[in-house]
Amino acid sequence: MQISQTNSQRQIGKQNDTESASAKPRPASLDLIEVPVAREVVNSIQISRRACLFPMLFLLFLIGLVFGPQDCVADCREEPARDCEAICDASGRNCTIRALVLLPDDNMYQASLPRVLPILKVAEQQIRSKSLIPPHIDFEWLAHDTKCDASLGVIKAMDGIIKQCAQVIFGPVCDYSLAAVSRITKYFNSQGTPLISVGGSTYDFEQKKTDCNDEFYMLLRTGMLSFETISELTINVMKR
Template sequence: MSPKIKELIDSCLASVQMSQFCDQRLQSARAKSCKSFGIIGSIAAGTWQWQQPGVTNGSLSQLQLLLLLGLGLLCLGGCQARCREEPARDCEAICNAAGGNCSIRALVLLPNDDGYEASLQRVLPILKVAEQQIRNTALIPPHIDFEWLAHDTKCDASLGVIRAMDGIIKQCAQVIFGPVCDYSLAAVSRITKYFNSQGTPLITVGGSTYDFEQKKTDCGDEFYMLLRTGMLSFESISELTINVMKQHNWSHSIFYYERDGQRNVAGLHTCFLMMKSLGKQMRNENMTFAQYPLESNVMNRSEEMRREIGNKHSIL
């Protein structure tokens, strides 16, 4: 095992507060900085140099890295995450006071419906496989157990909040995986900074909309404690679209979309949220942007397009 990873894990087990692991104050911030930030950042960026034989960035799947990031984030609570004064509960520690019964309780918030790409039935088995592969490479000590606490959010914002509160209050979860559906993710990730005494990190492959791209470095930020690991965002798709338009000297556009298209990816209004991000970036580029949601019961698309495009958006 890499000595730095071992140092990070051992420090987690020694004290959930991590006070002995925080050794430097930032000049412009009231919070402390931790050595583990550098470790986590390099793992996430794919630049970490593994010292364990046979273990490389390429040999670790994205889900394996997610589990390591989750473990690392648990170590940061006493350093920077406190957003309210709340006494810690005994169950928040990975190990009990005697140093035994070490367990990481991971709350998984996903819909129990295979109509969605990221469902409990699909994701839970993969998380468990990733856990086993990490154990096989001895990246975490064998005496630390993972307890997966699965909750069905039905891709609903209100239910997602209730499930998250149940997992934190009743089961004392220490880290959250999901939600993926954007509305549910927004509702849950706004309040995770107040869960437990030090806040609760939330890791997701979702959060593609523009709002999730904003700064998340202190308690005043809306989605503080949210870590997005997705490969692609609506901002990236928007940048690609704008670059193609610039290559062709196009500045006027109208976009047709199905309001609930791609619902299986991010829940309700996925395409609408994509258009929102695209429109914001195009207006920043002084481009003319118009959008038109297609009605599912309309059969004559040609007439619909002729009416909406008209002379304003057509090339004469």
């Protein structure tokens, strides 16, 4: 019995050696091919998520800005309204939303004008194709390079509001620039100017923003994560 078991084990070992020897080594070129393919898949997933996110933001923004109640205003200071602040003319058929985009014109940053501005325009096309807004409402994109600088971000924001009469602001994303601009947007125009940003991951941006006494009133963060939530996740994982 022992001799037969030993012979069978030897035969199995020889068979495994033969299979491993007959197996051809995997060409290194396949790995080089799979890496770009994987990156393309990941990029397509990221683009699809962005394409779903921005139309929803536009929908929520337009519902609140165009079709919302007229008494829902900031009133953080007494300032007479300018004629250019109106989205539509007297007839109500010619409407233009002037959107100020404050981002660095440098692809060194993940959220830059060359990357984000085309996505915003694609989002506009999508909500038009789905008839989420009336066809007589147009968008005017007012792009300004902030260079991720806090002081320049404030200057560009004031230029967009005073000279171009912007009605909504997208960006900044850099925390210092975002903090400087979002502190004063509640005083822009006669009723304040909403600011939408994917930045603001630090703790201060997560505080209450429901009235004029709040520091970052009129700021809408669309980011899913923050430094606080990431730290809480890390602590919970370490506890387990």
